[in-house]
Structure formats: C-alpha cells, structure tokens
Amino acid sequence: MNSSFAMNSLGDGYRVLVIGPSGALGAAFCELLKEDPRCSVVRELGRKSVPGLDLEEPDSIARAAAELAEEAPYQLILHAAGLLHRDDIKPEKSYSAIEADALQVIFQVNTLGPALVLRHFLPLLDPRGAMAMLSAKVGSIDDNRLGGWYAYRASKAALNMLIKTAAIELARTRPQTRLLSLHPGTVISSLSQPFRGASAARPARVAAGELLSLIDRLGPADSGHFFAYIGERLPW
Secondary structure, eight states, X not given: OOTTOOOOSSOTTEEEEEEOTTSHHHHHHHHHHHHOTTEEEEEEESTTSSSOOOTTOHHHHHHHHHHHTTTOOEEEEEEOOOOSOBTTBOOOSSGGXXXXXXXXXXXXXXXXXXXXHHHHHGGGEEEEEEEEEEOOGGGOSTTOOSOOOHHHHHHHHHHHHHHHHHHHHHHHHOTTOEEEEEEOXXXXXXXXXXXXXXXXXXXXXXXXXXXXXXXXXXXGGGTTOEEETTSOBOOO
C-alpha cells in the first residue's frame, strides 16, 4: 500500500471509529485511513483512549458509546480487538487443558464484549455505512480440521453467530448497512508470533489495506457473511 490509499464507498469526509487501535492491525487501520484524503475523522477507542473502552469492563462500552454519540454518525466502524493468548492464558492443545477462568476471559474479550459493541455502537453507524469485526477462520466449525484452541475457536464461532444474527435484523430495519465478519489471515503481531504459520505472516499494513479494500468492494447484499481478506466467502 502507498499514500494514495483511498476508500470509495463511504463518501467524501467519511468518519471512522477504530476499536482496538493498539494492536498491530488496529494501528495499521488507523495509519492507512489517516492517509485517505476522503477521510475526515479517525477516532481511536481502546483501554487507554479518552473515553476508554475495555472489553473486560462491560460498563465502559456503554459509557464510551454514550460519549461518542454527539460525534456520530460514523460511516465505518472497525472492531480490531481480540485475544488468543497472554501470559496466563495459552491456547489449549487438548480438552484436558480446558480451564473455566481462561474460557471466561477469552469469551469476554472475543464474544461478550463485541456483543455489547454491537448493541451500543450500531446506533452510531451511518445507515449506509459499514461495521466490520475481525473474526478468524479457526472459528469456522465446518473448516475445523486440526482441533485444539478450544476457547479461541468457540469464542470466534459465537462471535460469527452474533454478527449473522444482528445482520438479519439490520437487513429489515437498515437495509443499506453492511455488517461483516472478516478473517485477516496471519499477520505479523504479538498474537501470531508464538504459533506455527507465523513465518508466513503478512505485515499488518498489507493486511489492513487488503481488508479495507475488501470492505470497500462489498455491498449490502454481503452483510452478515464471513469473508477472508482475499474476498473468499468462508463457511460458518
């Protein structure tokens, strides 16, 4: 990607909200969008922003949405936050490794928090705008060939169901809105670094450009579907 990056489906002066701007992909989204001359606002929302949004603190999601309501509508909302592992949580290789505490944390960040983002931030989205949430191909039940990663897979499968369900409702009430579940592929980041496949990871800026271009190409008829960064529709 270069500095001539531009999105064409959102109109002149479009406004963007990026949830999770501190991760590799979130930061790359912000960087690229700020280079688009048609983009007038890139609002970054995360744990350290003002207002703050922490997916592990549900009240913060509602508070942040209330504070940003005056700035709305946004023509694009990107949800780029997620959790696969951290110091005290590792992806499970076997059902014998399933732990209640880890399941709760993974689901809070990847499913329950995003569910509340849908509730509180869809009202801030332009009726002709797009909201895209980062999911993962490993959340596809049909595509699961290797097993393992119980909490992460299940949390992303549940996220996909939330997105699909909300998209059906939106199709009735706001038929020009696009609500999308996107698989970014393997990206060079702290999330992917410890795992097999990291050697084939793409730079975050490349991945972000591919995803933004994909959002730009997709229309209302694509709302409620699950896409890989290359534009391939993925099975649920």
